[in-house]
Amino acid sequence: MNAGFQLLPTTHPLPAAEREEILAAPGFGRFFTDHMASATWTKEGGWHDFRVTALEPISLHPGSAVLHYAQEIFEGLKAFRHDDGSIWLFRPDLNARRFVNSARRLALPVLSEELFVESVEALVRADEAWVPPHEGGRSLYLRPFMFGSEAFLGVRPAAQVTYGVIASPAASYFSSGLSGVTLWVSENYARAGKGGTGAAKCGGNYASSLAAQVEAQENGCDQVLYLSDDEERYLEESGTMNLFLVTADGELVTPGLGTILDGVTRDSVLELAAEHGLKPAQRQVSLAQLREGCASGEITELFASGTAAVITPILGFKGREYEQSVGGGIPGEVTTNLRNHILNIQYGQAPDTRNWLRRVI
Ligand SMILES: *Cc1c(COP(=O)(O)O)cnc(C)c1O
Numbered sequence: 001m002n003a004g005f006q007l008l009p010t011t012h013p014l015p016a017a018e019r020e021e022i023l024a025a026p027g028f029g030r031f032f033t034d035h036m037a038s039a040t041w042t043k044e045g046g047w048h049d050f051r052v053t054a055l056e057p058i059s060l061h062p063g064s065a066v067l068h069y070a071q072e073i074f075e076g077l078k079a080f081r082h083d084d085g086s087i088w089l090f091r092p093d094l095n096a097r098r099f100v101n102s103a104r105r106l107a108l109p110v111l112s113e114e115l116f117v118e119s120v121e122a123l124v125r126a127d128e129a130w131v132p133p134h135e136g137g138r139s140l141y142l143r144p145f146m147f148g149s150e151a152f153l154g155v156r157p158a159a160q161v162t163y164g165v166i167a168s169p170a171a172s173y174f175s176s177g178l179s180g181v182t183l184w185v186s187e188n189y190a191r192a193g194k195g196g197t198g199a200a201k202c203g204g205n206y207a208s209s210l211a212a213q214v215e216a217q218e219n220g221c222d223q224v225l226y227l228s229d230d231e232e233r234y235l236e237e238s239g240t241m242n243l244f245l246v247t248a249d250g251e252l253v254t255p256g257l258g259t260i261l262d263g264v265t266r267d268s269v270l271e272l273a274a275e276h277g278l279k280p281a282q283r284q285v286s287l288a289q290l291r292e293g294c295a296s297g298e299i300t301e302l303f304a305s306g307t308a309a310v311i312t313p314i315l316g317f318k319g320r321e322y323e324q325s326v327g328g329g330i331p332g333e334v335t336t337n338l339r340n341h342i343l344n345i346q347y348g349q350a351p352d353t354r355n356w357l358r359r360v361i
Helices: 016-024 065-069 092-105 113-126 203-207 210-218 264-276 287-296 333-346
Strands: 035-042 046-054 072-074 077-081 087-090 139-148 160-170 181-185 223-225 242-247 251-254 279-282 299-306 310-319 322-325 357-359
Touching (some): 035 113, 046 113, 065 139, 087 333, 092 113, 092 264, 242 264, 242 287, 251 264, 264 333, 287 299
Parallel strands (some): 251 279
Antiparallel strands (some): 035 046, 072 139, 077 139, 087 357, 242 299, 299 310, 310 322
16 A cells, blocks of 8 residues: 655745754754654544645644653664765665564554655655765664654553654764764663563663663663563663674574564664674573673674664673673774674675565655
């Protein structure tokens, strides 16, 4: 089905000179483009009102479901400009499928994978001028989201739901050379448990992660390393990124799915492993194994993966009574090579042998 996200162009686009100034140094998540895509769902009428309009505030009744019971999900993907000016998405089908799965978990209506991709493409076309050239690792970050907008204070799935896509130009997280982060091993907080929402991309998971993030920063670390809530204390993820470790005998290990997010970057890294002479493995790794492995040199590199920063080296981690550096505290070779490989595919500078790119313009 092609709904036709109808474009009603803004009457007040940002002047080109101001846009160019923003695109020269966009940072991350600070500036927004001229347009947004939107659609509405009601229990009686299904999905309707597919539009691309001027970006504007959403007016909500104070009784709207999302404001009280956090019935909300989102996605994150990027549009990349190639040297010839063309614009491409990276594996948007996986984001579309994950959005369906998140919607089911949060009892939100399903937006078809076709409509999801169509909405993202329609916004990219409307805001084409906001996709920066790729120098400096720049791209246009796209943020689809959906929430219960019905005004009703009872606890049940909302009968009216709002869908939107907004876009924000993004610079590389590492514009001045690849650096890395340190992780705080959280003992006080868990991000997910069996049967919870750990595998869904929902705002509620992030709301409950903020206290742990503050604790990490108070302890001099950049981000949180979450563990499973059982006795074994298995590695889960960092809360916004999936985790990988590289072993001295050439394994690339990441925790298996279940209570963690099924990352698009995670999947891409696993797919590319063999081309880098690595044996991919999905299995549980306990905190004790991580600490011993990094101390003995059996684990040589640790990194995190996610759309925003692609691959982030992890240079060390810290808990209440210990501190451990990884691989000498500098970004490792495998980490750097995998990162460059994914970026080169995204920017059309390495062969896209798996058809991961989808052309928009
Ligand atoms: C989005 C997200 C990731 C990374 O997924 P990508 O598809 O690679 O961007 C990892 N963990 C959580 C909790 C996330 O929300």
